Amino acid sequence: MEKVKPLLSDGTLWIPGSYSSFSSNYDSLFYFIFWLSVIFTIAIVGVTLYFSFKYKRSESNLVAKKQIVHNNKLEIIWTAIPFVIVMFIFYWGFKDYLYMTVSPENAYEVRVTGKKWFWTYEYPETGVKTVGELVVPVGRPIKLVMSSTDVLHSFYIPNLRVKRDVVPNKYSNLWFDVTQEGIYQIFCTEYCGDQHSNMDSKLIVKSYEDFLDWMEEQKRGASKDVPLDLLGKKLYKEQGCNSCHSLDGSVVVGPSWKGIYGAQRLLADGSEVKVDDNYLRESIVYPAKKIVKGYPNIMASYAGLLSDREINGIIEYIKTLK
Ligand code: HEC
């Protein structure tokens, strides 16, 4: 498959490559402020240095010749010029901010949910859900309606210059269009716990035809005829279980799933349980009820997020992990 667009080697030293209709506006303003700052820095430091030498205190020059306390002309000039520049920047920034904030009417809607520590996407038109991969058609305005199920996250696509906080109990919107097919990096840019740096995701931009094909494939994939353990295997990645549970015995955040079925479990309250279907089901739907000894109580409940069939699928999958 195609590689993710690099953020450092693509674009300039200051900002990554730009791939949305909005990003060129953003970049022009960025460079305007950047060069303005360079010019003013050179001018101010230059004048400061020049005066420091010219009016240096010396033996022959101990008393100031004349004290200047006020100069109307000078003060008007150094107030008026920065005022005009700053108002110009405000106008420019505000205009682009409005463009960025108000999504076009025909935008294609995708729902985004931030959850420790992954992003899930849902397409309201078809009910298709993905985890970690946001697939969209090229050139079309896309509107994201975003919310979080736990803490504050922030959704950021550097190549498109869009970023917005994602907050529990509230929707925040964001829109973009992408000018080129490819794979782009998505980050969470709000520190949200110890796996925060792993909360990245991919934006996959396809041609409109490929997008429709992909959507059809997703709809078929969600159908009833997948064997349960394969469904579980798929959900393990799609639902982000893999960000906390390994399959090879190593500890990520939670216990590995390797060989747990049928084993005895020591719980935090000192009691023991056998890992059977009921225990697994309860651990997925009410994770806080029985905490495995030595692990933090941080797994969120999947009640309402997984169907019965999906939970069965995960249990069957765990059984295969000998
Ligand atoms: C944020 C990290 C995190 C995610 C994501 C997560 N879990 Fe967990 N899980 C844990 C932790 C930590 C424990 C151990 C503490 C406890 O028992 O709640 C655990 C325990 C479990 C257990 C009991 C395991 C045992 O060895 O006794 C099961 C089963 C489980 N998780 C299933 C899932 C499934 C299925 C998913 C995805 C749908 C999932 N978890 C996603 C962190 C997570």
Ligand SMILES: [Cu+2]
């Ligand atoms: Cu986050």
